[in-house]
Amino acid sequence: MITANTIAEVRSQVLAWRKEGYSIGLVPTMGYLHEGHASLVDEAVKQCDKVVASVFVNPTQFGPGEDLETYPRDFEHDCRLLEEHGCSMVFHPEVAEMYFEDAATYVEIQSDMPKQLCGKTRPIHFRGVCTVVSKLFNIVCPDKAFFGQKDAQQLAIIRKMVRDLSYGIEIVGCPIIREEDGLAKSSRNTYLSPEERKAALILSKSIFLGQKMAQEGEKDAGRIVEAMIRNIETEPLARIDYVSAVDGITMMPVSSMEGTVLFAMAVYIGKTRLIDNFDYNVNTHLP
Numbered sequence: 001m002i003t004a005n006t007i008a009e010v011r012s013q014v015l016a017w018r019k020e021g022y023s024i025g026l027v028p029t030m031g032y033l034h035e036g037h038a039s040l041v042d043e044a045v046k047q048c049d050k051v052v053a054s055v056f057v058n059p060t061q062f063g064p065g066e067d068l069e070t071y072p073r074d075f076e077h078d079c080r081l082l083e084e085h086g087c088s089m090v091f092h093p094e095v096a097e098m099y100f101e102d103a104a105t106y107v108e109i110q111s112d113m114p115k116q117l118c119g120k121t122r123p124i125h126f127r128g129v130c131t132v133v134s135k136l137f138n139i140v141c142p143d144k145a146f147f148g149q150k151d152a153q154q155l156a157i158i159r160k161m162v163r164d165l166s167y168g169i170e171i172v173g174c175p176i177i178r179e180e181d182g183l184a185k186s187s188r189n190t191y192l193s194p195e196e197r198k199a200a201l202i203l204s205k206s207i208f209l210g211q212k213m214a215q216e217g218e219k220d221a222g223r224i225v226e227a228m229i230r231n232i233e234t235e236p237l238a239r240i241d242y243v244s245a246v247d248g249i250t251m252m253p254v255s256s257m258e259g260t261v262l263f264a265m266a267v268y269i270g271k272t273r274l275i276d277n278f279d280y281n282v283n284t285h286l287p
């Protein structure tokens with residue numbers, strides 16, 4: 001596996017691969033990789049000749065007081081995982097390589113979409129995500145890019161950005177990977193103490209509860225949300241940021257089960273903010 005620290009190195013390697021006629025997949029990450037990321041690389045390897053993964057903790061998507069400085073990092077471990085899963089090149093730039101000191105250009109969706117769900121408490125988050133992802137797209141020029149459905153709002157926003165800006169890149173969404181006991185895999189799970197790790201199971205438990213209600217034919221999305229909230233409130237270490245039902249494409253709130261409904265949550269366990277979700281497509285689940 002090639003390690004590239006500069007944009008120029010990535011560009012010249014990608015050019016060489018293009019001359020050979022290879023297709024290219026991109027897996028953008030912030031590192032501290034786990035099986036969730038590995039599943040993105042596996043899918044990229046299946047669908048593309050060469051896979052580039054980026055490992056970059058992107059400062060522009062962290063707000064003041066968030067965990068930019070403490071975000072977990074282990075580049076050696078990341079390289080081992082990426083190599084084992086067949087990644088061809090890892091791009092690991094310094095912040096100064098990605099952002100000029102006087103950088104003043106952002107990519108931002110000018111609608112209410114990034115203001116919903118996580119955007120309510122993280123107002124600049126999706127502007128930072130769109131900016132760095134569009135820079136990565138310009139650097140790597142992939143045919144396809146792979147993102148996890150755990151960050152469902154991020155995935156929807158990137159799909160919209162790609163469509164609005166005519167990127168011509170196929171966005172592939174990959175399923176949430178869970179621990180055996182149900183907790184969605186996340187780099188932030190490492191912040192949890194043993195007691196908090198147990199308490200964190202309340203997220204997946206209430207996801208499964210909501211999923212069961214939807215599958216059993218509950219037509220009122222609000223009732224499902226209420227049941228999920230009541231369930232989370234039984235856990236003393238949990239503090240809800242949001243639990244919401246939104247349209248799976250626009251991310252705008254919905255009350256009834258029509259089209260694809262995304263049930264999404266962010267919950268603090270102690271100081272750690274975790275997210276989880278499921279989506280329910282009414283048409284594909286008709287009895």
Ligand code: PAF
Nearest residue numbers: 028029030058129132151
């Ligand atoms: O999902 C993430 O890890 C990040 O938001 C991403 C897409 C790599 C952009 O920094």
